[in-house]
Amino acid sequence: MSVNTAEIALQADNLHKAFGNIDVLKGVSLAARKHDVITIIGSSGSGKSTFLRCLNLLEMPDSGTLQVHGEELDLSKAAAGQADKALQRQIERTRAHLGMVFQQFNLWSHMTVLENVMLGPCCVLKRDKDEVEKQAKSLLDRVGMLEKCHMYPDQLSGGQKQRVAIARALAMEPDVILLDEPTSALDPELVSEVLLVIRELAKEGRTMIMVTHEMRFACDVSTHVIFLHQGKIAEQGPPEQLFNHPQSEHLQRFLSSQY
Numbered sequence: 001m002s003v004n005t006a007e008i009a010l011q012a013d014n015l016h017k018a019f020g021n022i023d024v025l026k027g028v029s030l031a032a033r034k035h036d037v038i039t040i041i042g043s044s045g046s047g048k049s050t051f052l053r054c055l056n057l058l059e060m061p062d063s064g065t066l067q068v069h070g071e072e073l074d075l076s077k078a079a080a081g082q083a084d085k086a087l088q089r090q091i092e093r094t095r096a097h098l099g100m101v102f103q104q105f106n107l108w109s110h111m112t113v114l115e116n117v118m119l120g121p122c123c124v125l126k127r128d129k130d131e132v133e134k135q136a137k138s139l140l141d142r143v144g145m146l147e148k149c150h151m152y153p154d155q156l157s158g159g160q161k162q163r164v165a166i167a168r169a170l171a172m173e174p175d176v177i178l179l180d181e182p183t184s185a186l187d188p189e190l191v192s193e194v195l196l197v198i199r200e201l202a203k204e205g206r207t208m209i210m211v212t213h214e215m216r217f218a219c220d221v222s223t224h225v226i227f228l229h230q231g232k233i234a235e236q237g238p239p240e241q242l243f244n245h246p247q248s249e250h251l252q253r254f255l256s257s258q259y
Helices: 048-055 085-096 113-123 129-142 158-171 188-204 215-221 239-244 249-258
Strands: 008-019 022-033 037-041 063-068 071-074 098-101 176-180 208-211 224-229 232-237
Touching: 008 048, 022 048, 022 232, 037 048, 037 215, 048 176, 048 208, 071 085, 085 098, 098 158, 113 129, 113 158, 129 158, 158 176, 158 188, 188 208, 188 215, 215 239, 224 239, 224 249, 232 239, 232 249
Parallel strands: 037 208, 037 224, 098 176, 176 208
Antiparallel strands: 008 022, 008 063, 063 071, 224 232
């Protein structure tokens, strides 16, 4: 995947990750340019969510390098438990440039919708509370959740929770938004409302890396698709190429199981 380095928002090179004796990632690389929408597809257990969590350093890769916002991290020390204060600060800076949307929403149940969206900018970015509240309400309005801003997560549907989670990620003004199967925990009738929000973000030119099982949606919104198989990239390219003319037997078999 050839990329102009001046346009890179996030680049991962040769990431490896094992849990015990199980190698989950076996040298996976990715380069996301500004405004790219990269979709990662593959069967359960192929390493998709682990790879996404490694990009956000929620899981520490065993080896490889990660570059975000022009800053490169050598992850070998951190993986070995040897992260010094300078590396730890670098990890924190990296995370601040990445927004994460989880499968299970991960909203704070004791906080209102508005408080959930405001928490990161106020506590992590140390921004002015009045300014953050104004921005948070604007973001909630964009995802159709402003009227619910004083409600608590337990009072919301799954689709509403996920829209709040997307607003929360946007509130940090990230360079890249990572979405880990954002519709997998939703009832079928709620999927479309979340996909509509993601589609609008793609139209705005937001840089996104998304793990999803929604193949038709991935084909529509992606600029690049990566197919993971057993911890390796088995095939990648433009969506029309992968979905309409899959080359590998593994991808052909995977796609036939999805439609």
